[in-house]
Amino acid sequence: MSKKSVVIWDGNVRDAALSILLAVDKNQAYSNLLLNETIKRHKIEAKDRALLTEITYGTLQHKMTLDFYLEPFIRGSVDHWVRWLLRISLYQIHYLTRIPPHAAVNEAVEIAKRRGHRGIASMVNGILRSILRSGVPSTDSIEDPIERLAIETSHPEWLVQRFVANYGLEVATAMLQENNVPPVQTVRVNTTKASVEQAIEELENEGLTAQQSDIMPECLHVTNGQPARTKAFKEGLITIQDESSMIPAKVLNPSPGMRVLDMCAAPGGKTTHLAEIMNNEGSILATDLHPHKLDLIDHNTERLGLDIVETAPIDGRKAAEFLQAASFDAILVDAPCSGLGVMRRKPDIKYTKREEDLENLQKIQLALLDAATKVLKIDGKLVYSTCTVDTQENEGTVKAFLTAHPEMEAIQLESLPTKLAEKQANGMLQVFPQDFGSDGFFVAAFRKKGESN
Numbered sequence: 001m002s003k004k005s006v007v008i009w010d011g012n013v014r015d016a017a018l019s020i021l022l023a024v025d026k027n028q029a030y031s032n033l034l035l036n037e038t039i040k041r042h043k044i045e046a047k048d049r050a051l052l053t054e055i056t057y058g059t060l061q062h063k064m065t066l067d068f069y070l071e072p073f074i075r076g077s078v079d080h081w082v083r084w085l086l087r088i089s090l091y092q093i094h095y096l097t098r099i100p101p102h103a104a105v106n107e108a109v110e111i112a113k114r115r116g117h118r119g120i121a122s123m124v125n126g127i128l129r130s131i132l133r134s135g136v137p138s139t140d141s142i143e144d145p146i147e148r149l150a151i152e153t154s155h156p157e158w159l160v161q162r163f164v165a166n167y168g169l170e171v172a173t174a175m176l177q178e179n180n181v182p183p184v185q186t187v188r189v190n191t192t193k194a195s196v197e198q199a200i201e202e203l204e205n206e207g208l209t210a211q212q213s214d215i216m217p218e219c220l221h222v223t224n225g226q227p228a229r230t231k232a233f234k235e236g237l238i239t240i241q242d243e244s245s246m247i248p249a250k251v252l253n254p255s256p257g258m259r260v261l262d263m264c265a266a267p268g269g270k271t272t273h274l275a276e277i278m279n280n281e282g283s284i285l286a287t288d289l290h291p292h293k294l295d296l297i298d299h300n301t302e303r304l305g306l307d308i309v310e311t312a313p314i315d316g317r318k319a320a321e322f323l324q325a326a327s328f329d330a331i332l333v334d335a336p337c338s339g340l341g342v343m344r345r346k347p348d349i350k351y352t353k354r355e356e357d358l359e360n361l362q363k364i365q366l367a368l369l370d371a372a373t374k375v376l377k378i379d380g381k382l383v384y385s386t387c388t389v390d391t392q393e394n395e396g397t398v399k400a401f402l403t404a405h406p407e408m409e410a411i412q413l414e415s416l417p418t419k420l421a422e423k424q425a426n427g428m429l430q431v432f433p434q435d436f437g438s439d440g441f442f443v444a445a446f447r448k449k450g451e452s453n
Protein backbone atom coordinates (compact mmCIF):
# COMPACT_ATOMS: atom_id res chain seq x y z
CA MET A 1 0.00 0.00 0.00
CA SER A 2 1.54 3.32 -0.96
CA LYS A 3 -0.35 5.36 1.66
CA LYS A 4 -1.90 4.10 4.86
CA SER A 5 -5.66 3.92 4.36
CA VAL A 6 -8.01 3.39 7.30
CA VAL A 7 -11.66 2.58 6.69
CA ILE A 8 -14.26 3.75 9.22
CA TRP A 9 -16.85 1.12 10.18
CA ASP A 10 -20.28 2.20 11.44
CA GLY A 11 -22.08 -1.04 10.66
CA ASN A 12 -22.97 -0.02 7.09
CA VAL A 13 -21.57 -2.62 4.67
CA ARG A 14 -22.14 -0.57 1.47
CA ASP A 15 -20.55 2.53 2.94
CA ALA A 16 -17.49 0.55 4.04
CA ALA A 17 -17.24 -1.08 0.59
CA LEU A 18 -17.37 2.40 -0.94
CA SER A 19 -14.58 3.65 1.35
CA ILE A 20 -12.38 0.66 0.51
CA LEU A 21 -12.89 1.07 -3.23
CA LEU A 22 -12.17 4.81 -3.06
CA ALA A 23 -8.93 4.12 -1.17
CA VAL A 24 -7.92 1.38 -3.61
CA ASP A 25 -8.49 3.77 -6.48
CA LYS A 26 -6.91 6.90 -5.02
CA ASN A 27 -4.03 5.61 -2.91
CA GLN A 28 -3.21 2.50 -4.91
CA ALA A 29 -4.10 0.52 -1.80
CA TYR A 30 -4.30 -3.23 -2.43
CA SER A 31 -7.92 -4.37 -2.23
CA ASN A 32 -7.16 -7.70 -0.53
CA LEU A 33 -4.94 -6.10 2.14
CA LEU A 34 -7.27 -3.19 2.89
CA LEU A 35 -10.34 -5.42 3.03
CA ASN A 36 -8.64 -7.88 5.41
CA GLU A 37 -7.29 -5.05 7.52
CA THR A 38 -10.75 -3.45 7.79
CA ILE A 39 -12.40 -6.76 8.77
CA LYS A 40 -9.73 -7.44 11.38
CA ARG A 41 -9.54 -3.92 12.83
CA HIS A 42 -13.32 -3.64 13.33
CA LYS A 43 -13.91 -7.34 14.11
CA ILE A 44 -16.66 -7.39 11.48
CA GLU A 45 -19.01 -10.33 11.98
CA ALA A 46 -19.40 -13.24 9.56
CA LYS A 47 -22.61 -12.10 7.80
CA ASP A 48 -21.41 -8.54 7.18
CA ARG A 49 -17.92 -9.81 6.33
CA ALA A 50 -19.25 -12.02 3.55
CA LEU A 51 -21.35 -9.24 2.02
CA LEU A 52 -18.58 -6.64 2.35
CA THR A 53 -16.13 -8.99 0.63
CA GLU A 54 -18.61 -9.82 -2.10
CA ILE A 55 -19.53 -6.21 -2.88
CA THR A 56 -15.93 -4.93 -2.73
CA TYR A 57 -14.38 -7.66 -4.89
CA GLY A 58 -17.38 -8.03 -7.16
CA THR A 59 -17.56 -4.32 -7.96
CA LEU A 60 -13.83 -4.18 -8.62
CA GLN A 61 -13.89 -7.34 -10.68
CA HIS A 62 -16.71 -6.06 -12.91
CA LYS A 63 -15.72 -2.38 -12.96
CA MET A 64 -15.41 -1.95 -16.74
CA THR A 65 -18.64 -3.85 -17.41
CA LEU A 66 -20.48 -1.73 -14.84
CA ASP A 67 -19.16 1.46 -16.45
CA PHE A 68 -20.39 0.27 -19.84
CA TYR A 69 -23.83 -0.40 -18.34
CA LEU A 70 -23.94 2.97 -16.55
CA GLU A 71 -22.71 5.11 -19.45
CA PRO A 72 -26.03 5.75 -21.26
CA PHE A 73 -27.71 6.78 -18.01
CA ILE A 74 -25.19 9.33 -16.77
CA ARG A 75 -25.56 12.85 -18.14
CA GLY A 76 -22.52 15.09 -17.81
CA SER A 77 -19.84 14.37 -15.25
CA VAL A 78 -20.35 12.95 -11.78
CA ASP A 79 -18.03 13.12 -8.79
CA HIS A 80 -15.57 10.32 -8.40
CA TRP A 81 -17.21 8.93 -5.24
CA VAL A 82 -20.66 9.10 -6.83
CA ARG A 83 -19.44 6.97 -9.75
CA TRP A 84 -18.13 4.35 -7.29
CA LEU A 85 -21.44 4.48 -5.41
CA LEU A 86 -23.30 3.87 -8.68
CA ARG A 87 -20.95 0.98 -9.47
CA ILE A 88 -21.45 -0.79 -6.13
CA SER A 89 -25.21 -0.27 -6.36
CA LEU A 90 -25.49 -1.56 -9.91
CA TYR A 91 -23.24 -4.47 -8.97
CA GLN A 92 -25.77 -5.51 -6.33
CA ILE A 93 -28.73 -4.97 -8.67
CA HIS A 94 -27.25 -6.82 -11.63
CA TYR A 95 -25.14 -9.59 -10.07
CA LEU A 96 -26.52 -10.31 -6.59
CA THR A 97 -29.88 -11.93 -7.04
CA ARG A 98 -30.55 -12.25 -3.30
CA ILE A 99 -30.55 -8.48 -2.75
CA PRO A 100 -33.88 -6.91 -3.79
CA PRO A 101 -33.08 -4.11 -6.29
CA HIS A 102 -35.14 -1.51 -4.42
CA ALA A 103 -33.11 -2.21 -1.26
CA ALA A 104 -29.86 -1.55 -3.16
CA VAL A 105 -31.32 1.71 -4.53
CA ASN A 106 -32.54 2.88 -1.11
CA GLU A 107 -29.14 2.17 0.46
CA ALA A 108 -27.44 4.13 -2.33
CA VAL A 109 -29.76 7.09 -1.84
CA GLU A 110 -29.09 7.17 1.92
CA ILE A 111 -25.31 7.06 1.35
CA ALA A 112 -25.58 9.82 -1.27
CA LYS A 113 -27.51 12.02 1.22
CA ARG A 114 -24.96 11.40 3.98
CA ARG A 115 -21.84 11.85 1.86
CA GLY A 116 -23.23 14.56 -0.42
CA HIS A 117 -26.61 16.29 -0.40
CA ARG A 118 -30.23 15.82 -1.50
CA GLY A 119 -29.46 16.81 -5.11
CA ILE A 120 -26.90 14.03 -5.49
CA ALA A 121 -29.22 11.57 -3.78
CA SER A 122 -31.97 12.42 -6.23
CA MET A 123 -29.61 12.00 -9.21
CA VAL A 124 -28.43 8.60 -7.92
CA ASN A 125 -32.04 7.57 -7.38
CA GLY A 126 -32.97 8.67 -10.92
CA ILE A 127 -30.06 6.86 -12.60
CA LEU A 128 -30.58 3.59 -10.75
CA ARG A 129 -34.36 3.60 -11.24
CA SER A 130 -33.94 4.30 -14.98
CA ILE A 131 -31.65 1.27 -15.23
CA LEU A 132 -34.18 -0.83 -13.33
CA ARG A 133 -36.88 0.25 -15.79
CA SER A 134 -35.00 -0.18 -19.06
CA GLY A 135 -32.40 -2.83 -18.20
CA VAL A 136 -28.65 -2.69 -18.90
CA PRO A 137 -27.46 -2.15 -22.50
CA SER A 138 -26.33 -5.14 -24.54
CA THR A 139 -22.66 -5.59 -25.44
CA ASP A 140 -23.72 -6.86 -28.89
CA SER A 141 -23.32 -3.31 -30.15
CA ILE A 142 -19.52 -3.56 -29.67
CA GLU A 143 -18.22 -4.73 -33.03
CA ASP A 144 -14.58 -5.42 -32.21
CA PRO A 145 -14.39 -8.89 -30.56
CA ILE A 146 -11.40 -8.01 -28.36
CA GLU A 147 -13.06 -4.82 -27.13
CA ARG A 148 -16.29 -6.73 -26.50
CA LEU A 149 -14.49 -9.42 -24.50
CA ALA A 150 -12.63 -6.71 -22.58
CA ILE A 151 -15.90 -5.02 -21.59
CA GLU A 152 -17.80 -8.24 -20.93
CA THR A 153 -15.12 -9.66 -18.65
CA SER A 154 -13.76 -6.33 -17.38
CA HIS A 155 -10.10 -6.67 -18.36
CA PRO A 156 -8.03 -4.05 -20.21
CA GLU A 157 -7.82 -4.59 -23.95
CA TRP A 158 -4.04 -5.08 -24.03
CA LEU A 159 -4.40 -8.00 -21.62
CA VAL A 160 -7.26 -9.59 -23.57
CA GLN A 161 -5.23 -9.19 -26.76
CA ARG A 162 -2.18 -10.78 -25.13
CA PHE A 163 -4.11 -13.75 -23.71
CA VAL A 164 -5.86 -14.37 -27.05
CA ALA A 165 -2.54 -14.16 -28.94
CA ASN A 166 -0.89 -16.53 -26.45
CA TYR A 167 -3.58 -19.14 -25.91
CA GLY A 168 -6.35 -18.66 -28.50
CA LEU A 169 -9.83 -17.20 -28.11
CA GLU A 170 -11.46 -20.15 -26.36
CA VAL A 171 -8.89 -20.63 -23.57
CA ALA A 172 -8.51 -16.86 -23.13
CA THR A 173 -12.28 -16.36 -22.82
CA ALA A 174 -12.60 -19.12 -20.21
CA MET A 175 -9.72 -17.62 -18.24
CA LEU A 176 -11.09 -14.07 -18.38
CA GLN A 177 -14.47 -15.31 -17.15
CA GLU A 178 -12.93 -17.42 -14.38
CA ASN A 179 -10.98 -14.40 -13.15
CA ASN A 180 -14.31 -12.95 -12.00
CA VAL A 181 -15.26 -16.01 -9.95
CA PRO A 182 -14.28 -15.80 -6.26
CA PRO A 183 -11.61 -18.39 -5.33
CA VAL A 184 -12.23 -21.29 -2.96
CA GLN A 185 -10.22 -21.01 0.27
CA THR A 186 -7.60 -23.70 0.47
CA VAL A 187 -5.12 -24.76 3.13
CA ARG A 188 -2.18 -27.15 3.17
CA VAL A 189 -1.91 -29.72 5.92
CA ASN A 190 1.43 -29.78 7.74
CA THR A 191 2.02 -33.49 7.38
CA THR A 192 4.82 -33.44 9.97
CA LYS A 193 2.22 -32.55 12.61
CA ALA A 194 -1.10 -34.01 11.51
CA SER A 195 -2.71 -36.35 9.02
CA VAL A 196 -5.25 -34.94 6.58
CA GLU A 197 -8.04 -36.62 8.57
CA GLN A 198 -6.81 -35.12 11.85
CA ALA A 199 -6.59 -31.64 10.33
CA ILE A 200 -10.14 -31.92 8.94
CA GLU A 201 -11.39 -33.06 12.33
CA GLU A 202 -9.65 -30.19 14.13
CA LEU A 203 -11.13 -27.64 11.72
CA GLU A 204 -14.61 -29.16 11.96
CA ASN A 205 -14.39 -29.13 15.75
CA GLU A 206 -13.90 -25.37 15.42
CA GLY A 207 -17.02 -25.04 13.25
CA LEU A 208 -15.37 -24.90 9.81
CA THR A 209 -16.25 -27.06 6.81
CA ALA A 210 -13.30 -28.67 5.06
CA GLN A 211 -12.82 -31.43 2.49
CA GLN A 212 -9.73 -33.03 1.06
CA SER A 213 -9.03 -31.89 -2.51
CA ASP A 214 -9.29 -34.53 -5.20
CA ILE A 215 -6.18 -33.08 -6.85
CA MET A 216 -3.52 -32.39 -4.23
CA PRO A 217 -3.70 -34.83 -1.30
CA GLU A 218 -2.39 -32.42 1.35
CA CYS A 219 -4.79 -29.68 0.23
CA LEU A 220 -8.11 -28.98 1.95
CA HIS A 221 -10.93 -26.90 0.49
CA VAL A 222 -12.48 -24.79 3.24
CA THR A 223 -16.02 -23.81 2.30
CA ASN A 224 -17.08 -22.23 5.55
CA GLY A 225 -15.14 -20.28 8.18
CA GLN A 226 -11.86 -18.49 8.49
CA PRO A 227 -8.97 -20.95 8.78
CA ALA A 228 -6.46 -18.20 9.68
CA ARG A 229 -8.34 -17.62 12.94
CA THR A 230 -8.34 -21.22 14.12
CA LYS A 231 -6.40 -23.03 16.81
CA ALA A 232 -5.38 -25.51 14.11
CA PHE A 233 -3.63 -22.64 12.32
CA LYS A 234 -2.01 -21.21 15.45
CA GLU A 235 -0.73 -24.64 16.40
CA GLY A 236 0.83 -25.12 12.99
CA LEU A 237 -1.37 -27.89 11.58
CA ILE A 238 -2.19 -25.90 8.46
CA THR A 239 -0.88 -23.16 6.14
CA ILE A 240 -3.14 -20.92 4.06
CA GLN A 241 -2.06 -21.50 0.48
CA ASP A 242 -3.66 -21.72 -2.94
CA GLU A 243 -3.70 -25.23 -4.37
CA SER A 244 -1.60 -24.26 -7.41
CA SER A 245 1.10 -22.86 -5.13
CA MET A 246 1.51 -26.37 -3.77
CA ILE A 247 2.74 -27.64 -7.15
CA PRO A 248 6.39 -26.38 -7.18
CA ALA A 249 7.45 -28.07 -3.93
CA LYS A 250 5.70 -31.27 -5.07
CA VAL A 251 7.67 -31.19 -8.31
CA LEU A 252 11.02 -30.46 -6.63
CA ASN A 253 10.16 -33.26 -4.17
CA PRO A 254 13.40 -33.15 -2.14
CA SER A 255 14.26 -36.22 -0.07
CA PRO A 256 14.81 -35.98 3.68
CA GLY A 257 18.46 -35.14 4.36
CA MET A 258 19.02 -33.10 1.19
CA ARG A 259 20.55 -29.61 1.03
CA VAL A 260 17.98 -27.35 -0.65
CA LEU A 261 17.97 -23.71 -1.78
CA ASP A 262 14.72 -21.74 -2.06
CA MET A 263 15.95 -18.66 -3.90
CA CYS A 264 12.91 -16.33 -3.86
CA ALA A 265 11.42 -17.59 -0.65
CA ALA A 266 9.42 -14.91 1.18
CA PRO A 267 6.91 -15.21 2.79
CA GLY A 268 7.83 -18.89 2.90
CA GLY A 269 4.74 -20.70 1.62
CA LYS A 270 6.82 -23.02 -0.52
CA THR A 271 9.83 -23.16 1.83
CA THR A 272 7.66 -24.64 4.54
CA HIS A 273 6.04 -27.06 2.09
CA LEU A 274 9.53 -28.24 1.07
CA ALA A 275 10.46 -28.74 4.73
CA GLU A 276 7.27 -30.75 5.29
CA ILE A 277 8.00 -32.95 2.26
CA MET A 278 11.52 -33.51 3.68
CA ASN A 279 9.91 -34.49 6.98
CA ASN A 280 11.94 -31.72 8.61
CA GLU A 281 15.21 -33.59 7.93
CA GLY A 282 18.11 -32.06 6.00
CA SER A 283 18.59 -28.33 5.43
CA ILE A 284 16.94 -25.53 3.49
CA LEU A 285 18.45 -22.14 2.82
CA ALA A 286 15.61 -19.70 2.16
CA THR A 287 16.81 -16.46 0.57
CA ASP A 288 15.05 -13.31 -0.63
CA LEU A 289 16.17 -9.97 -1.98
CA HIS A 290 14.27 -8.04 0.70
CA PRO A 291 15.69 -8.57 4.22
CA HIS A 292 12.49 -7.38 5.96
CA LYS A 293 10.53 -10.19 4.34
CA LEU A 294 12.72 -12.87 5.94
CA ASP A 295 10.91 -12.42 9.27
CA LEU A 296 7.76 -13.73 7.60
CA ILE A 297 9.57 -16.96 6.75
CA ASP A 298 10.88 -17.24 10.33
CA HIS A 299 7.38 -16.74 11.76
CA ASN A 300 5.99 -19.43 9.51
CA THR A 301 8.68 -22.01 10.23
CA GLU A 302 8.33 -21.35 13.96
CA ARG A 303 4.55 -21.73 13.90
CA LEU A 304 4.81 -24.93 11.88
CA GLY A 305 7.63 -26.38 14.02
CA LEU A 306 10.03 -26.75 11.07
CA ASP A 307 13.60 -26.19 12.21
CA ILE A 308 15.64 -27.14 9.13
CA VAL A 309 15.18 -23.71 7.51
CA GLU A 310 17.80 -20.98 7.64
CA THR A 311 17.18 -17.58 6.06
CA ALA A 312 19.53 -15.08 4.41
CA PRO A 313 19.06 -11.81 2.49
CA ILE A 314 20.59 -12.59 -0.90
CA ASP A 315 19.94 -11.21 -4.35
CA GLY A 316 19.41 -14.49 -6.16
CA ARG A 317 21.10 -13.11 -9.27
CA LYS A 318 24.31 -12.96 -7.25
CA ALA A 319 23.86 -16.30 -5.44
CA ALA A 320 27.18 -17.64 -6.77
CA GLU A 321 29.05 -14.77 -5.06
CA PHE A 322 27.74 -15.76 -1.64
CA LEU A 323 27.11 -19.49 -1.83
CA GLN A 324 29.44 -22.37 -2.58
CA ALA A 325 29.48 -23.60 -6.17
CA ALA A 326 27.66 -26.88 -6.84
CA SER A 327 26.56 -27.25 -3.22
CA PHE A 328 22.77 -27.79 -3.43
CA ASP A 329 20.93 -31.01 -4.29
CA ALA A 330 17.76 -29.19 -5.27
CA ILE A 331 16.82 -25.56 -5.97
CA LEU A 332 13.49 -23.79 -6.28
CA VAL A 333 13.31 -20.50 -8.20
CA ASP A 334 9.78 -19.22 -7.55
CA ALA A 335 10.47 -16.09 -9.51
CA PRO A 336 9.07 -12.57 -9.38
CA CYS A 337 6.54 -12.38 -12.22
CA SER A 338 3.61 -10.38 -13.58
CA GLY A 339 1.11 -12.28 -11.37
CA LEU A 340 -1.49 -12.59 -14.12
CA GLY A 341 -2.60 -15.93 -12.66
CA VAL A 342 -3.84 -14.41 -9.40
CA MET A 343 -6.17 -11.68 -10.61
CA ARG A 344 -9.17 -13.36 -8.96
CA ARG A 345 -7.57 -12.64 -5.58
CA LYS A 346 -6.22 -9.22 -6.49
CA PRO A 347 -8.62 -7.72 -9.03
CA ASP A 348 -6.90 -4.33 -8.81
CA ILE A 349 -3.96 -5.91 -10.75
CA LYS A 350 -6.17 -5.90 -13.84
CA TYR A 351 -6.36 -2.13 -13.92
CA THR A 352 -2.97 -1.11 -12.54
CA LYS A 353 -0.68 -3.46 -14.49
CA ARG A 354 0.74 -2.03 -17.74
CA GLU A 355 2.10 -4.10 -20.60
CA GLU A 356 5.49 -2.39 -20.26
CA ASP A 357 5.70 -3.68 -16.65
CA LEU A 358 6.11 -7.16 -18.12
CA GLU A 359 9.12 -6.28 -20.23
CA ASN A 360 11.98 -6.62 -17.74
CA LEU A 361 10.68 -9.65 -15.93
CA GLN A 362 12.17 -12.25 -18.24
CA LYS A 363 15.61 -10.68 -17.77
CA ILE A 364 15.35 -11.06 -13.97
CA GLN A 365 13.94 -14.59 -14.28
CA LEU A 366 16.84 -15.66 -16.53
CA ALA A 367 19.43 -14.06 -14.23
CA LEU A 368 17.99 -15.99 -11.26
CA LEU A 369 17.98 -19.29 -13.15
CA ASP A 370 21.50 -18.65 -14.43
CA ALA A 371 22.80 -18.14 -10.87
CA ALA A 372 20.92 -21.22 -9.68
CA THR A 373 22.76 -23.48 -12.15
CA LYS A 374 26.09 -22.40 -10.65
CA VAL A 375 25.25 -23.47 -7.11
CA LEU A 376 23.39 -26.64 -8.13
CA LYS A 377 25.19 -29.99 -7.83
CA ILE A 378 25.66 -32.16 -10.89
CA ASP A 379 22.57 -34.34 -11.25
CA GLY A 380 20.75 -31.84 -9.03
CA LYS A 381 17.20 -30.72 -9.78
CA LEU A 382 16.07 -27.17 -10.49
CA VAL A 383 12.43 -26.10 -10.51
CA TYR A 384 11.27 -22.80 -11.99
CA SER A 385 7.79 -21.50 -11.16
CA THR A 386 5.64 -18.39 -11.62
CA CYS A 387 2.11 -17.41 -10.68
CA THR A 388 1.50 -15.99 -14.11
CA VAL A 389 -0.15 -16.95 -17.35
CA ASP A 390 2.13 -15.52 -20.01
CA THR A 391 4.11 -17.39 -22.66
CA GLN A 392 6.99 -14.91 -22.58
CA GLU A 393 7.64 -15.31 -18.84
CA ASN A 394 6.90 -19.04 -18.82
CA GLU A 395 7.72 -21.07 -21.96
CA GLY A 396 9.76 -18.12 -23.29
CA THR A 397 11.99 -17.98 -20.22
CA VAL A 398 12.43 -21.77 -20.26
CA LYS A 399 13.42 -21.74 -23.93
CA ALA A 400 15.94 -18.91 -23.48
CA PHE A 401 17.33 -20.60 -20.37
CA LEU A 402 17.89 -23.96 -22.08
CA THR A 403 19.52 -22.26 -25.06
CA ALA A 404 21.97 -20.46 -22.77
CA HIS A 405 22.61 -23.55 -20.62
CA PRO A 406 23.45 -26.70 -22.55
CA GLU A 407 24.45 -28.33 -19.24
CA MET A 408 20.77 -28.24 -18.19
CA GLU A 409 18.02 -30.46 -19.53
CA ALA A 410 14.26 -30.25 -19.17
CA ILE A 411 12.88 -33.25 -17.29
CA GLN A 412 9.46 -34.80 -16.66
CA LEU A 413 7.55 -33.30 -13.76
CA GLU A 414 7.52 -36.16 -11.28
CA SER A 415 5.58 -36.88 -8.13
CA LEU A 416 2.57 -34.89 -9.29
CA PRO A 417 -1.01 -36.02 -8.72
CA THR A 418 -2.38 -37.66 -11.91
CA LYS A 419 -4.72 -34.84 -12.94
CA LEU A 420 -1.83 -32.40 -12.99
CA ALA A 421 0.76 -34.82 -14.40
CA GLU A 422 -1.51 -35.39 -17.41
CA LYS A 423 -1.38 -31.70 -18.30
CA GLN A 424 2.42 -31.36 -18.54
CA ALA A 425 4.26 -31.10 -21.82
CA ASN A 426 8.04 -31.04 -22.41
CA GLY A 427 8.90 -30.69 -18.74
CA MET A 428 6.46 -27.80 -18.28
CA LEU A 429 3.03 -27.40 -16.73
CA GLN A 430 0.76 -24.40 -17.26
CA VAL A 431 -2.28 -24.41 -15.00
CA PHE A 432 -5.05 -22.00 -15.99
CA PRO A 433 -7.48 -20.68 -13.34
CA GLN A 434 -10.36 -22.41 -15.16
CA ASP A 435 -8.66 -25.86 -15.04
CA PHE A 436 -9.24 -26.64 -11.37
CA GLY A 437 -10.50 -23.35 -9.91
CA SER A 438 -7.02 -22.66 -8.49
CA ASP A 439 -4.62 -19.84 -9.40
CA GLY A 440 -2.96 -19.64 -12.80
CA PHE A 441 0.49 -21.14 -12.31
CA PHE A 442 3.51 -22.37 -14.26
CA VAL A 443 6.15 -24.93 -13.32
CA ALA A 444 9.16 -26.34 -15.20
CA ALA A 445 11.85 -28.78 -14.04
CA PHE A 446 15.47 -29.26 -15.11
CA ARG A 447 18.42 -31.54 -14.29
CA LYS A 448 22.07 -30.53 -14.34
CA LYS A 449 23.84 -32.99 -16.59
CA GLY A 450 27.15 -34.57 -15.62
CA GLU A 451 30.44 -34.25 -17.54
CA SER A 452 29.65 -37.12 -19.89
CA ASN A 453 25.92 -36.53 -20.48
Ligand SMILES: C[S@@+](CC[C@H](N)C(=O)[O-])C[C@H]1O[C@@H](n2cnc3c(N)ncnc32)[C@H](O)[C@@H]1O
Binds near residue numbers: 316337
Ligand atom coordinates in the same frame (compact mmCIF):
# COMPACT_ATOMS: atom_id res chain seq x y z
C1 LIG B 1 6.57 -15.11 -6.08
S1 LIG B 1 7.25 -14.36 -4.71
C2 LIG B 1 7.81 -15.73 -3.78
C3 LIG B 1 6.75 -16.44 -2.99
C4 LIG B 1 7.35 -17.52 -2.11
N1 LIG B 1 8.14 -18.46 -2.85
C5 LIG B 1 6.27 -18.28 -1.36
O1 LIG B 1 5.85 -19.33 -1.80
O2 LIG B 1 5.84 -17.79 -0.31
C6 LIG B 1 8.76 -13.76 -5.34
C7 LIG B 1 9.75 -13.30 -4.31
O3 LIG B 1 10.95 -12.98 -4.99
C8 LIG B 1 11.61 -11.99 -4.27
N2 LIG B 1 12.65 -11.42 -5.16
C9 LIG B 1 12.51 -10.48 -6.13
N3 LIG B 1 13.69 -10.28 -6.74
C10 LIG B 1 14.57 -11.12 -6.16
C11 LIG B 1 15.96 -11.35 -6.33
N4 LIG B 1 16.67 -10.70 -7.25
N5 LIG B 1 16.56 -12.27 -5.55
C12 LIG B 1 15.86 -12.94 -4.59
N6 LIG B 1 14.55 -12.74 -4.38
C13 LIG B 1 13.92 -11.85 -5.15
C14 LIG B 1 10.49 -11.06 -3.86
O4 LIG B 1 10.88 -10.30 -2.74
C15 LIG B 1 9.37 -12.04 -3.55
O5 LIG B 1 9.33 -12.31 -2.17
